[in-house]
Amino acid sequence: MSVRSALAKARFYVREFSGEAAYDRYVAHARSHDPDAEVLTRRAFERARTDAREADPREGFRCC
Structure with missing residues (x-):
């Protein structure tokens, strides 16, 4: 495995773990259904995502 390949895989996992790729998936999904x-x-998407996460009772109480 080359260094470039290893870095690409590491970048993929970091983006998935951090949630950064969620916006890219959202845009691809939205464009595929209605171009x-x-x-x-991105800002509105992250705000909506955070609001939905905080409104979910399964997430538990958050003080911060």
Whole structure:
């Protein structure tokens, strides 16, 4: 395995683990279903994702 290949795999796992790839999946999904639909900005997407996570009762109480 080359260094470039190892770095690409490491980048993939870091993006998946951190949740950064979620926005890319959202955009691809939105575009595949309706190419003319407006797509949320990354900031709006992250805000909606955070709000949904905090509203989920299974997540438990969060103080911060």
